[in-house]
Amino acid sequence: xxxxxxxxxxxxxxxxxxxxxxxxxxxxxxxxxxxxxxxxxxxxxxxxxxxxxxxxxxxxxxxxxxxxxxxxxxxxxxxxxxxxxxxxxxxxxxxxxxxxxxxxxxxxxxxxxxxxxxxxxxxxxxxxxxxxxxxxxxxxxxxxxxxxxxxxxxxxxxxxxxxxxxxxxxxxxxxxxxxxxxxxxxxxxxx
Numbered sequence: 001x002x003x004x005x006x007x008x009x010x011x012x013x014x015x016x017x018x019x020x021x022x023x024x025x026x027x028x029x030x031x032x033x034x035x036x037x038x039x040x041x042x043x044x045x046x047x048x049x050x051x052x053x054x055x056x057x058x059x060x061x062x063x064x065x066x067x068x069x070x071x072x073x074x075x076x077x078x079x080x081x082x083x084x085x086x087x088x089x090x091x092x093x094x095x096x097x098x099x100x101x102x103x104x105x106x107x108x109x110x111x112x113x114x115x116x117x118x119x120x121x122x123x124x125x126x127x128x129x130x131x132x133x134x135x136x137x138x139x140x141x142x143x144x145x146x147x148x149x150x151x152x153x154x155x156x157x158x159x160x161x162x163x164x165x166x167x168x169x170x171x172x173x174x175x176x177x178x179x180x181x182x183x184x185x186x187x188x189x190x191x
Contacts, residue, residue, distance in 0.1 A: 002098075002107050004122070006114035007129030016129050017110045025106040028097050030090065030113075037089035038063050047085045052078070 005020075005027075007013035021027045037044040040062050049057065052071065058064045072079040094109065101107050109123065120126045 026101040030111040
């Protein structure tokens, strides 16, 4: 059985994925794969550098993810070009990992942007993990309920998130993608 697992930022999705793994599910983490396919020394990173230039590398030769984020979340064309490089590599890796799963295994695809990508129909079931706003007691401006990180400067926070958050699906739309939903008691910061 193939299950898509998704949820908002800091909703508890990773906790649910870990619980499913403890119960024997094969969990395929989209974020981990996306980092893996552009790691130092990979053809993916070479393709990103060929497309966007060496200024997106750290001094150690790794992808400078914050610099890449600033570029692609402020430029729709750049984002599409990056996705054109990364997404085929991610889907290829998904297929490899799923093919290596034991026969009859529950395979859980942990995909943060499952609702946004329109891929819910690709799965036998979709589980959405959600934390109700009234249960998230922290101040959203601090960043914890929005990105899972705290950014100290409000101006830096605002510029960092505006373009990024405009791409995310509202909670109600994400929930419609599910045929199973789970509710967290609180955001990650208050567990």
